Amino acid sequence: MYNIKKLYGFQQGQEFFQLELEDGQTKIINIWDYTTLYQYPKLYEKLIVEQLECNVYSALETLLSQVKNIDRWRILDVACGSGLMGKYLKQQSSxxxxLLVGIDILPAALTALKRDNPHIYDQTYLVGQYNSDRLKKCEFNCIIFSAAANHLDMQDYQDYLNLLSNHAYILFNLTNHIQDERRVKILRWMNENFELCCNMVYTHRKLMNDSTVEHEVFLYRK
Ligand SMILES: C[S@@+](CC[C@H](N)C(=O)[O-])C[C@H]1O[C@@H](n2cnc3c(N)ncnc32)[C@H](O)[C@@H]1O
Incomplete structure (x- = not known):
């Protein structure tokens, strides 16, 4: 169907790879060009999980599984992409x-989620096409932002966290560069408004030059 050929790049977001299609045509694709990535069945999973050995799903699950006061999770997965976080939680976690609801900004993401990971999510919505009051009634006790921090701004975090019940858990990963501007801003706001439950540094994934990059996962409580 297609082959992932050469990989190039040594900085997250500035990596490219060559996709060889069945008819011999090749395309160079940037790793953050999600509209293109999601067009090809399971390409995002093959690239991120199989080739680049991304550990974000297991790292986030490790923190979530330490919570002992919740029997049944009602999860809002923001920037759900093709649904790999939900798939991991449903298939590899106890x-x-x-309830599992996904939101993404790209129609191509939700198309990929339904094609590549059907029956995992109970509901999915595009940004701007959900009713906030209706989502608030879902009584989410957890929100997950998996590999989303590079794509969301502070206002997005504030808006999404308003959809949660009080005492809900907030789970996300950030780069482990402690001076990264985005990380500093997000953590400052989180620390001012919510309670930190636990955090853990982990190897996020390989970069396309085969070196690895570290991230940190955080669990806060509203
Ligand atoms: C790196 S992918 C992560 C996908 C998925 N969470 C995972 O870990 O496999 C980032 C996703 O964020 C989505 N995204 C970007 N901006 C967004 C926003 N403002 N709200 C929701 N999703 C957004 C992109 O469309 C893309 O699917």
Whole structure:
């Protein structure tokens, strides 16, 4: 169907790879060109999980599974992409999920999610096409931002966190560069408004030049 050929790049977001299609045509694609990535069945998973050995799903799950006061999770997965976080939680975790709702900004993401990971999410919505009052009634006790920090601004975090019940858990990963501007801003706001439950540094994934990059996962409580 297609082959992932050469990989290039040594900085997150500035990496490219060559995709060879069935008819011999080749394309050079940037790793953050999600509209193109999601066009090809399971390409995002093959690239990120298989080739680049991304550990974000297991790292986030490690923190979530340490919570002992929730029997049934009602999870809002923001920037859900093709649904790999939900897939990991449903297939490789023992946590009990009562409700799983995904939101993404790209129609191509939700098309990929339904094609590549059907029956994992109970509901999915495009940004701007959901009713906030209706989502608030879902009584989410957890929100996950998996590999989303580079794509969301502070206002997005504030708006999404308003959809949660009080005492809900907030789970996300950030780069482990402690002076990264985005990381500093997000953590300052989180620390001012929410309670930190736990955090853990982990190897996020390989870069396309085969070196690795570290991230940190955080669990806060509203
Ligand atoms: C690196 S992918 C992560 C996908 C998925 N969470 C995972 O870990 O496999 C980032 C996703 O964020 C989405 N995104 C970017 N801006 C967004 C926003 N403002 N709200 C929701 N999703 C957004 C992109 O469309 C893309 O699917």
């Amino acid at each position: 946590i009990e999920i009562e």
